[in-house]
Amino acid sequence: MERRTIGAGALAVGAVGLGCMPMSWAYSGSQQRGDESLRAVHRALDLGSTLLDTADMYGPFTNELLLGRVLKERRGDAFVSTKAGLLVGEQHIVANGRPGYVKRACDASLRRLQTDVIDLYQLHRADPEVPVEETWGAMAELVRAGKVRALGLCAVGARGGRRSGAGMHDGTLRQLRRVQQVFPVSAVQAELSVWSPEALDGLLPWCEARGVGFLAAMPLGNGFLTGTLTPGEGFEPDDVRARHPRFTADMMAANQPIVAGLRRVARRHGEHVTPAQVALAWTLAQGRHVVPVPGTKQERWVTENAGAATLTLTPEDLTELAGLPAAQGSWD
Numbered sequence: 001m002e003r004r005t006i007g008a009g010a011l012a013v014g015a016v017g018l019g020c021m022p023m024s025w026a027y028s029g030s031q032q033r034g035d036e037s038l039r040a041v042h043r044a045l046d047l048g049s050t051l052l053d054t055a056d057m058y059g060p061f062t063n064e065l066l067l068g069r070v071l072k073e074r075r076g077d078a079f080v081s082t083k084a085g086l087l088v089g090e091q092h093i094v095a096n097g098r099p100g101y102v103k104r105a106c107d108a109s110l111r112r113l114q115t116d117v118i119d120l121y122q123l124h125r126a127d128p129e130v131p132v133e134e135t136w137g138a139m140a141e142l143v144r145a146g147k148v149r150a151l152g153l154c155a156v157g158a159r160g161g162r163r164s165g166a167g168m169h170d171g172t173l174r175q176l177r178r179v180q181q182v183f184p185v186s187a188v189q190a191e192l193s194v195w196s197p198e199a200l201d202g203l204l205p206w207c208e209a210r211g212v213g214f215l216a217a218m219p220l221g222n223g224f225l226t227g228t229l230t231p232g233e234g235f236e237p238d239d240v241r242a243r244h245p246r247f248t249a250d251m252m253a254a255n256q257p258i259v260a261g262l263r264r265v266a267r268r269h270g271e272h273v274t275p276a277q278v279a280l281a282w283t284l285a286q287g288r289h290v291v292p293v294p295g296t297k298q299e300r301w302v303t304e305n306a307g308a309a310t311l312t313l314t315p316e317d318l319t320e321l322a323g324l325p326a327a328q329g330s331w332d
Helices: 032-048 064-075 098-111 133-144 172-181 204-211 222-228 249-254 256-268 275-284 298-310 316-324
Strands: 004-005 013-016 051-053 078-083 086-088 092-094 116-123 148-156 187-191 213-217 288-291
Touching: 004 213, 004 288, 013 078, 032 064, 032 086, 032 298, 051 288, 051 316, 064 078, 064 098, 078 098, 098 133, 116 133, 116 187, 133 148, 133 172, 148 172, 148 213, 172 187, 172 204, 187 204, 204 213, 213 256, 249 256, 256 275, 256 316, 275 288, 275 298, 275 316
Parallel strands: 051 078, 078 116, 116 148, 148 187, 187 213, 213 288
Antiparallel strands: 004 013, 086 092
């Protein structure tokens, strides 16, 4: 697989990564099977999808434990990205950016992942009670201690004031300017897809201008852009999409023209090309520093997603995709 670089340190990863969260958290709990997930991770590594993206909050903790079973055997094949800064309670999630906590969280992640170094350690969310410079400084000490190779920042999420359109990443850009004064940012993770392209305005150019890698989260629109979801079919109660305004039956039906556009482009490239591969190829086309991180827990989808790395969209394709209707429905 084509290799891309993360940050000024030129850390090389496969062009398409693997988001591991669905294996343990937030999506269809009845379909989460450890052995199947392990096969999916092994398949990703076999195909060159080396970036494995997880977080201590996924599970919580069980996702890192699962990856640790693979890393114990294949650490040299993987680029390990995990996150800290969020704590999961019974009915809530809170940020914790205290320096002492971040250092303890890193040690705990290293134990669960069965490794002695984390390739990319990301701040999941800044703690409003702690200056972000203090949190980032503690993370920088982990780099100097040899426990972490590079640091990344996750964009401010939809909850808590995210708004659609231009300027929605202003808060993330302010954080980036602050932490960049303390220690270099190697990567930013934020949502980017055909139906959520807002990062193209401001955030992606900021990264490109500074040689900062961009990890495109949810590049398949939480599964919508694969064309495999049926409006009105519903989701399991523990699936985040069951409470998501864009995944009501009405909104899924209203946004079908986006999937139809992906299908049209796919057909031009052959009968075996899928809408999901076109969606990922669109993300890859947004810059050499962009690495999409589609999440899945099944080996067959890992294989399909990896195939997007060899799909080159034409100028005609990109023009058609740029002309698709904007997604309807609130994202919050």
